[in-house]
Amino acid sequence: TQLQDEEKSKEYLDELEFLAYTAGGEVLKRFVQKMNIPNPKTFIGKGKMEEVQQFVEANNIDTVVFDDELSPGQQKNIQKILDCKIIDRTNLILDIFAQRAQTSNARTQVELAQYEYLLPRLAGMWTHLERQRGGIGMRGPGETEIETDRRIVRDRIALLKKKLTKIDRQMEVQRGNRGSLVRVALVGYTNVGKSTLMNVISKSEVFAENKLFATLDTTVRKVVIGNLPFLLTDTVGFIRKLPTQLVESFKGTLDEVRESDLLLHVVDISHPSFEDHIASVNKILDEIDGVDKPMLMVFNKIDAYVPETIDDDDLVTEKTKAHYSLTDWKKTWMSRMDGDAVFISALNKENFEEFRKVVYDKVKEIHVARFPYNN
Ligand code: GDP
Structure with a gap:
């Protein structure tokens, strides 16, 4: 309508x-x-x-x-x-990813994505590149400016790809060295509170601010709940219509997700389109074959959730969904996820004990399945 x-x-x-x-x-x-x-x-x-x-x-x-x-x-x-x-x-x-890339890995990935975006658009902007590369002696006889620029960009793309393959291999080794600890990855739409949650769980200081994409590089922390140690990874924020250039170039980062044992899908329930966000994230997980992993839905920001009030004479539209109370949402998602949903506020630590307990139980389950004789 x-x-x-x-x-x-x-x-x-x-x-x-x-x-x-x-x-x-x-x-x-x-x-x-x-x-x-x-x-x-x-x-x-x-x-x-x-x-x-x-x-x-x-x-x-x-x-x-x-x-x-x-x-x-x-x-x-x-x-x-x-x-x-x-x-x-x-x-x-x-542009935002470029501003915020901190590790050489992230910077290389963003640069690659930018060049891939630029390549088909060169026709309109060769003069700009001309200035950057300093010109002289770069052109073969009979070549046009644009062809030369295309070649430069293609060479650069090939170089960046080679560099990334090397970084990917290093990261693989690093991941291999982490031993047999259970791996948990925080996934979720951007700005839902993943870094904040990571901070509270691991008591570390992970950069959190109210802007999109505060997290670009994966952070891995060792966390202990009860006496159970596991690895917790904070991943890049997912967003609607994530540029395809980035889906491909962030493969390395998303490998963290692919290789994890449990996903904590964090959702900002105070956002009016949180259900769309869930769908976007699931779509990306689907693209990287991450959908079949055990997943716990973590509905965050319950402190900021306001059920919408609807006047009696309002038309009953799709929006009726929006005036669900938290209890209603809880019922809905508990049944949809077969119990694997918690409702918290990372900011106020509301329901935090329940959250820790659920994560503990899930990690324990995976741990026991992996080492059946040590428990
Ligand atoms: P990320 O992009 O998913 O890592 O999100 P951040 O952890 O950077 O958080 C984004 C914004 O949401 C920050 O301004 C946080 O302070 C805020 N935030 C995180 N958790 C909560 C919460 O439980 N309640 C409220 N009201 N705000 C929160």
Whole structure:
């Protein structure tokens, strides 16, 4: 229905604005256009484009962000019309990952993803590359600028891939050296509280802030609950429409997930679209064959959960779901997950004992199955 569409597009733009803010930008205005099929040349229609153009000129805007991935052609055409920097969602996400990559592994992976994104878009931006590489002597006879640039970028991609294979092998060895301890991985949509939870469980200081993608590199900590030691890994945040370039290049990082024995799927239940987030995460897990692992759903931020109140004369729509109480959600998910769901607040440590107990039981179960004679 129209109401639902409007809500969805507001949520998507909220998220895009949050991404832009994370990347260091400030959003002055949002534009929405309803279209069944995007304009093949300019993505949005002519009238809307004029509206945007007027705003860009009047306010000296330097960047316009689109929520979908633009084709190289669209990006070029729009840039011509608006005469400012045009960024799409993929571009923005890659930018944030680049800003936050801390280890050489993460930096290499992001750089690879950026070059893969750049390759089909070179046609519009060769002058920029020309400046960077310093030119002279790089061109073979008869080659065009763009072909030369493509070759440079392809060489760079090949080099980065080689470097990553080496890093992957090192990481594999490292993982192998961790012995037979049970491995638990925190997964979940970005900003749901994975780092916070990691902090509380392992009493370590993992960087947590209210921005998207605070976590880029995997952190592994040894944790002991009761007398039971296990390894806990914090993984990259998953997000709706994760750029495909990143899914592939973060394979190494996602190997942590693939090789873990238990997944703690953390969910921000205070977020209105938390069910969509669950679906996005499951989709990515599906792509890396991580769906079949034992999984515990950890519904976080119960302190911030507000059941929506609906007036009596409101139409009963899909939204009725939203005024479920926490108890209702608990019932629903307990039955859906066959008991494997806990509801906590990592911030206030609400229900933390129950959480520790559930994790302990799960880890113990795996541990006992692995060492049947030592217990
Ligand atoms: P990550 O991206 O999943 O690692 O999320 P973070 O751990 O960085 O947390 C994102 C934001 O959510 C931070 O501002 C946290 O302080 C906040 N947060 C984490 N847990 C809770 C919680 O239980 N309740 C509330 N209200 N906020 C939380």
